[in-house]
Amino acid sequence: MAEKITNKSVLFNPFSRNNPVVVQILGICSVLAVTAKLEPALVMGISVIAVLAFSNVVISLLRNTIPTNIRIIVQLVVVAGLVVIVDQLLKAFAYEVSLQLSVFIGLIITNCILMGRLEAFAMANKPWPSFLDGVGNGAGYAIILIIVGFFRELLGSGTLLGYQVIPQWCYDHGYVNNGLMILPPMALITVACIIWVHRSINKDLQED
């Protein structure tokens, strides 16, 4: 990208123009897995923001002392440590949600967005821009997670954050929740629709 790297662009670019999910198509697996309901999607989004921001900062601080040939291992150790902390915090304070998220908090370690940002940004930039980059990319990921989770919970269960949104009146008149929305294929199609809308707005992102 030709534009100058400023703190502002580092923070806000991943929201839309360089969104990790709908533009770089990273982290799709967890988007499919945790978005059946809005609440786990929200928690997952916050967890990824936290892990990504702090691992970016830590790696950025260490960037001049990490030997190049073992940098991936060092990055993994840092991410793994942060993920364990997040996992334990969730188990302590949000046990129900951590049950729903099950293995996927642990699998943040393997989320391509993390390794991608550490390699591409934190290894070459100062801690403060790295922190902003982590927050920005994490938020870009969380936004997509929340949009997908919103539609999947609304259409699949008729609820939002566990509260009944679609009134009983509709069910009495024959409305039925769409069971396919709960299944992963519909998450993929929802992401595809978001990409469709996003590319229609940002015409310069369209591939030939």
Add this chain to the structure above:
Amino acid sequence: MKALRTYLDKIKPKFEEGGKLHAFRSVFDGFETFLFTPRTTSTSGVHIHDSNDSKRTMIIVVLALIPCLLFGMYNAGYQHWLAIGDTSFPFWSMLLYGFLAILPTIVVSYAVGLGIEFVVAQWRGEEIQEGFLVTGMLIPLICPIDTPIWMIAVATAFAVIFAKEVFGGTGYNIFNVALVARAFLFFAYPAKMSGDKVFVAHDTIFGLGGQSIAADGVTGATPLGQIATHVGDTAPVVNDLAGNAISTWDAFIGLIPGSFGETSTLCILIGAAILLFTGVANWRVILSVFVGGAAMASLSYALQSPTYPASMINPIDQLMLGGFAFAAVFMATDPVTGARTHTGQYIYGFLIGVLAILIRVYNTGYPEGAMLAILLMNAFAPLIDYCVVQSNIRRRMRRVNVKK
């Protein structure tokens, strides 16, 4: 006819470039070519013109579906009269009842599907494509009679947009659109697509019919639905709504509960005859689907076990029951989504037959497997074609090398 032609010629300028209704040119175009043979001719080169264009092909398939549709109406009425315990079976009332029961579904299926096609054609500035003529008729025929109309609308919209238009419209879809609609309904609203309530219409329509009586041990489940829930070492016996056993002959004629248009093997065979006689459908696919189905059914019959109740029905019944025959004749033969090479068509059809029975027998969660088998093979059809073409090329290359 003449008056219609004159009228169309009169309003035509309005739809041409600069006319008031230019925005609706594709709609006008669609209707004009629907009513009359297009007058446009090619402007360069030599073309062989065949009147067997895609519109005619589609219309022939719709005609071939008419026996199934008529029988479906009769059967819907018949099942309802069985359910209300009235044994008079007035022929015309039953037919009319079935007609009124299915009419809204057909109207909604066509209105939603064609509506989306019109909008997309308008948006892309293309002509309206006629692919939906068949799909719109297939969707009501492969759904249970009691499917709520709004579900048909949602499923049709989903299938047309996500299975067809995003791939580029008629002729470019990977999956059979009608089956995608059916699969959408099956996975999104399972309660409305299986069980013993949905396959028989229960309400009175304009005073026709009556309230159904719920007698003990009487079920409105399809034969395959009953077999799937059968427990015990004996071969499963399936009953109709009055509690009588369903014989192979009943299954062949089609007076059994099931999705609207696919119960009668006889009517499907009439449709198949029309399709084969006019050369619209491919006999290789139909034949190999039945051969594959028979092979797998024989195998499972030979290895029958009480764990899989469907393995205890004999191969003839396997081919008669459920949507197998309908899928073989009207779904597998879809020229867009199927294999195109001759060898490929044998492989494609055979695997559909095998998979349909395999899913039906060994996956007790799905009483019928024809839909899933065809959708799966749709995905593999291009690969089969690729392999056939490549092996052909290799064989010929070897011949060339030998001669050298």
